[in-house]
Amino acid sequence: MPFETSELYKRYMINLRMPESVDLKPSKEAEALAKKLSESLKIKFDLIITDSEIRSASKNIEISDAGMVDPMSRHYMPGEDKVASFVHAYAKSAIVIRVPDKQKASLNLLSVNHSPLPIFISMAVGDNASLELSEYYFSASKEQSVVAPLHELSAGKNSKVELNILHDENGMTDVGNLCKGRIGERAEVRVNMAYIGGGHTRSRANFTAAEHGKIQVSEVAFGSDGQKFDMATNVTNEKPYSIGRVDSGAVMSGKSLCVLKGFAKIVEGARGVGSQVNQHGLLLDPESRIEALPDMSIDYSNEVSASHSAGTAPISNDVLFYMTSRGIPEDEARRLYIIGFLSKYLTNISNVKAKEVIVSVLLEKLNKKTFGMVPNTDIEKFWLVQKA
Numbered sequence: 001m002p003f004e005t006s007e008l009y010k011r012y013m014i015n016l017r018m019p020e021s022v023d024l025k026p027s028k029e030a031e032a033l034a035k036k037l038s039e040s041l042k043i044k045f046d047l048i049i050t051d052s053e054i055r056s057a058s059k060n061i062e063i064s065d066a067g068m069v070d071p072m073s074r075h076y077m078p079g080e081d082k083v084a085s086f087v088h089a090y091a092k093s094a095i096v097i098r099v100p101d102k103q104k105a106s107l108n109l110l111s112v113n114h115s116p117l118p119i120f121i122s123m124a125v126g127d128n129a130s131l132e133l134s135e136y137y138f139s140a141s142k143e144q145s146v147v148a149p150l151h152e153l154s155a156g157k158n159s160k161v162e163l164n165i166l167h168d169e170n171g172m173t174d175v176g177n178l179c180k181g182r183i184g185e186r187a188e189v190r191v192n193m194a195y196i197g198g199g200h201t202r203s204r205a206n207f208t209a210a211e212h213g214k215i216q217v218s219e220v221a222f223g224s225d226g227q228k229f230d231m232a233t234n235v236t237n238e239k240p241y242s243i244g245r246v247d248s249g250a251v252m253s254g255k256s257l258c259v260l261k262g263f264a265k266i267v268e269g270a271r272g273v274g275s276q277v278n279q280h281g282l283l284l285d286p287e288s289r290i291e292a293l294p295d296m297s298i299d300y301s302n303e304v305s306a307s308h309s310a311g312t313a314p315i316s317n318d319v320l321f322y323m324t325s326r327g328i329p330e331d332e333a334r335r336l337y338i339i340g341f342l343s344k345y346l347t348n349i350s351n352v353k354a355k356e357v358i359v360s361v362l363l364e365k366l367n368k369k370t371f372g373m374v375p376n377t378d379i380e381k382f383w384l385v386q387k388a
Contacts, residue, residue, distance in 0.1 A: 012259040012291050014230035016174045016202050017144055018082060019116045022090040026052035027114035029140040033374075034112040037138060040374050041357060047095065049111040049119060054093055060105045062096040066120055069094040071152055081204060083176035087150040091118040097133065101126035101156070106351075109135040111147065113173060119149040127156040127184070132164075134354040139169035139197075139372060146174040153181030153189070155213075161189045164354040168197040168361050170372030171226065175201040183213035183242075190348050193219040194358045195229055197371040205233040209242035216245045220345040222362060223288070224369060225254030232261035237273040237304075244274070249345045250281040250312075251338055252288035259291045266306060268299040275304065281312035282341050335366055 030050040038045060046058040054063055071088070099105045103126065111119065125131045137147060147169060155161050167175050175198035183189050187210070195201050207215045221229040235244035250258040262277040275298075281290035292310035315337050323333035342362055349355045360377040364370075 012230070012261070012293065014200055014202060014228045014257070014259060016082065016146060016176050016200050018086055018146060018174075022116045022118065024051050024092075024115060024117070027140065029142075030112045030114040033138060033140045034110060037110060037112070037136070037374055041136070041377060043108050043110075043136075043353060045110040046107045047109040049109070049117070051114045051117060054095065058105070058107055060097055060099060060107065062098065064094045064096050066091045066094040069096060069120070069122055071120070071122065071150075081178060083148050083178045083202065083204065084150055086146075086148050086176065087118040087120050087178075089118075090116075091120040094120045094122055097121065097123045097131070099125045099129040099131045102128045104130045106132040107134070109133065111135070111137045111149070112140055113145060113147045113169075114140045116145050117147045119147070121149060121151045123151065123153045123161075125153070125155045125159045125161055128158045129156060130160040132162045132351060134164040134351050135166065136357065137165070137167045137169060137175070138374075139173040141170060141172040144172055146176060148176040149178070151179040151181075153179070155181065155183050155187040155189055157184045157186060159184060159187045161187070162350060163189075163191045164349050164351055165191075165193045166354070166358050166361065167195050167201065168372055168375070170197060171199045173197075174199050175203075177201075177203045179205040179207075181207045183207060183209040183215050185210045185239075186212040188214045189216070191215075191217045192346065192349050193217075194346070194361075195219070195221040195231070196361050196365055199227065201227070201229045201231075203229070203231040207234070207244070208236045208238050209244055211239035212241045213239070214243040216348060218247045218345050218348050219249070220342055221250045221258050222342060222365060223250070223252045223256030223258055224365065224371065225256060227256045229256075229258040231259065232263070234263045234265070235275070236265045236267065237270045237275055238267055240270055241272045242270065245276045246278065247345060248279045249342065250290050251284065251342060252281065252290055253284035255287045257289045260293065260310075262294045262308070263296070264306065264308070265297045266299055266304050270299070271303050273304050275306040277308040279310040282338065283312060283314050284338070338366060339363070
């Protein structure tokens with residue numbers, strides 16, 4: 001990302017274990033897991049991606065030759081990001097999602113990788129149109145692998161977009177997620193990302209908002225022993241009266257590590273804008289580590305509202321004491337505290353099923369201390385968590 005060229009950001013860069021080449025072969029393991037997940041999650045998937053094929057069941061989705069689609073990232077990120085370079089080099093197909101003017105679409109995507117899997121997703125949302133896209137990423141890898149979805153969004157005037165992304169790969173898979181987009185006049189875009197699985201994770205998001213445009217990014221990472229997360233989000237208020245907000249949360253246990261990089265820019269002439277960057281973390285063990293690096297660039301000739309905050313801490317002993325004094329066992333009190341912390345980063349998800357699956361995955365990781373498994377979705381637990 002452009003703002004990561006400084007030594008401060010380079011110092012906290014987590015590298016992915018990228019393959020030297022990609023050989024996409026049909027995988028029975030990936031196909032079997034995709035079928036199992038479809039049955040377990042009880043979701044009708046409009047798009048299923050595995051090593052062997054891409055299957056679409058929606059009129060809003062086109063599968064094109066990757067070379068026929070001109071991606072935005074080639075214009076202003078030539079070779080800078082290794083995830084983009086990997087996808088451009090090896091993705092044979094492009095997934096093009098189109099929502100014409102004044103139309104609505106609600107889509108679900110499932111991805112299961114066995115071998116390294118580059119994914120190129122282009123989203124074009126017309127004027128006064130709306131798109132709700134929920135993506136679920138799992139892996140059946142038994143050897144070192146990587147999954148790399150590249151999202152590029154163009155949101156038209158007065159459009160509404162909600163993008164929900166869950167990564168719950170096993171420890172053999174590294175995750176490289178890249179989201180880039182331009183937000184049109186009076187458009188509203190919400191991007192919600194949950195990183196729970198994967199060995200090493202590198203997330204990059206870069207959005208630019210036009211006049212009266214609104215972009216809200218909410219991202220959360222939940223790590224256990226050995227996992228590493230590198231999450232960077234850049235929001236630019238390019239035109240007057242636009243709003244940009246970044247909320248990043250991390251819960252780390254064991255020897256896990258998370259780096260949160262949030263950057264907001266208000267350009268000259270963008271008066272009346274609002275910009276916020278908030279980064280907070282919860283440390284469950286003395287060996288766990290969270291680095292929060294919020295930053296802003298503001299042209300002070302503008303009349304703007306801007307703020308940033310960051311903080312990390314262990315679980316509050318005072319809160320635990322209060323909860324246990326009310327008869328809640330200490331283990332359950334810790335569990336409620338952690339889920340309560342994570343849940344606030346999921347409040348912008350309007351898709352109830354997507355929220356249910358993400359919370360179920362969080363609960364499974366808390367209870368079983370594992371990740372990358374097929375989640376046991378339980379709507380009763382989901383509502384109990386919401387009440388808590």
